[in-house]
Amino acid sequence: xxxxxxxxxxxxxxxxxxxxxxxxxxxxxxxxxxxxxxxxxxxxxxxxxxxxxxxxxxxxxxxxxxxxxxxxxxxxxxxxxxxxxxxxxxxxxxxxxxxxxxxxxxxxxxxxx
Amino acid sequence: xxxxxxxxxxxxxxxxxxxxxxxxxxxxxxxxxxxxxxxxxxxxxxxxxxxxxxxxxxxxxxxxxxxxxxxxxxxxxxxxxxxxxxxxxxxxxxxxxxxxxxxxxxxxxxx
Numbered sequence: 156x157x158x159x160x161x162x163x164x165x166x167x168x169x170x171x172x173x174x175x176x177x178x179x180x181x182x183x184x185x186x187x188x189x190x191x192x193x194x195x196x197x198x199x200x201x202x203x204x205x206x207x208x209x210x211x212x213x214x215x216x217x218x219x220x221x222x223x224x225x226x227x228x229x230x231x232x233x234x235x236x237x238x239x240x241x242x243x244x245x246x247x248x249x250x251x252x253x254x255x256x257x258x259x260x261x262x263x264x265x266x267x268x
Numbered sequence: 269x270x271x272x273x274x275x276x277x278x279x280x281x282x283x284x285x286x287x288x289x290x291x292x293x294x295x296x297x298x299x300x301x302x303x304x305x306x307x308x309x310x311x312x313x314x315x316x317x318x319x320x321x322x323x324x325x326x327x328x329x330x331x332x333x334x335x336x337x338x339x340x341x342x343x344x345x346x347x348x349x350x351x352x353x354x355x356x357x358x359x360x361x362x363x364x365x366x367x368x369x370x371x372x373x374x375x376x377x378x379x
Contacts, residue, residue, distance in 0.1 A: 188366075195276070197355050197369025198312065211366065246311060253365035259311035 157181065159260030161247050167266045173235035178264045180228065180249030187224060188257060189232050190246040198246050198259075204230060205253065237267045269294060274356050274370035284379055285346045289373045291339045291356030300359035301332055303341050305352045312355055333353075346377045347358065 160179040168174050180187050184204050190198035201220070203211040212251035215222065219238070224230040234241055244264050248257040274291045281287050282371040293301075301318035316323065318339055329342040339356055356370040 186365075196371050197272070197357075198367075199369070200366040203366065256314055257367060259313070261311050264309075 159258055160249055161210060161245075161260040162265055163263055164261060165264045165266075167268065168237055169268050171236040173233065173262075174237050174265065175234075176232045176245050176247075176265075178230045178232070178247030178249075178260060180230075180247070181258055184249035184251055184258075185227070186213055186253050186255070186257075187230050188248040188250075188251040189222060189230070190240050190259075191248055192262070193242040201232070203253070234265075237265075239267050241265060242267045271290055271295060271368050272296075272356055272358050272369070272370035274373050276302045276371055276373060278294075278374040280376045280378060281346055283346055283348060286342065286344045287346055287375065288343075289341045289354055289356075291341075291370055291373075291377075292359045293337050293339070293368075295358070295360060296334075296337060298337075298358045298360055301330075301331055301339050302357040302367070303328075304355040304360070304369070306355055312369075315354070316366050325344075343375075346375075348377050348379065351375055351377045 162177050187204040189201040192198040202215045202222050204224045207224050222232045244262040246262045247260040250257045272293050303315040304312040306312040306313045318332045322331045327344045331340045353372040353374045355372045358368045
């Protein structure tokens with residue numbers, strides 16, 4: 156079974172530029188999560204989707220971050236404009252349901268210069 | 269105070285050693301507990317769930333003490349391949365079902 160796919164794996168941008176990350180969850184997984192992981196820290200939840208509905212986006216900085224999961228499968232996370240402090244690893248995870256085991260993708264490593 | 273706290277380490281042990289990691293959590297309503305393993309520049313992967321009765325998977329033993337809000341992971345007969353960061357994880361019972369991660373404990377197993 157294919158795992159969670161994320162792209163790009165690495166991204167370097169200048170501050171104030173926009174950036175987008177893409178995630179393809181494991182087939183059949185209705186729940187999708189975006190996490191942010193800073194160096195030396197554990198992942199922190201940004202947003203959770205149940206199918207195409209964002210059911211928990213309380214941790215998403217809505218002034219610059221947005222996410223979508225239009226058809227309830229793939230998802231994109233966007234930052235506009237990026238700031239230096241956004242440099243981190245952005246992890247996508249999926250699960251069959253909210254109470255099921257979460258499987259993580261390899262992450263997108265973002266560096267904002 | 270962080271919701272999940274761990275000693276960051278690193279724990280530097282020789283092959284064959286037994287090593288234990290501890291973790292405390294602040295929300296007494298937490299219901300599910302896990303240990304995840306994260307290799308350098310890789311994604312976290314579920315190592316094992318932690319049950320009230322304790323559970324064992326080969327060389328790994330996890331224990332939960334609800335009264336003290338404390339979780340432990342014991343690794344026996346350490347292998348070089350056990351070198352990684354071990355993340356203590358708690359899942360709440362609120363509607364978010366989100367995983368709350370500790371900062372991780374780094375383990376280095378030397379030959």
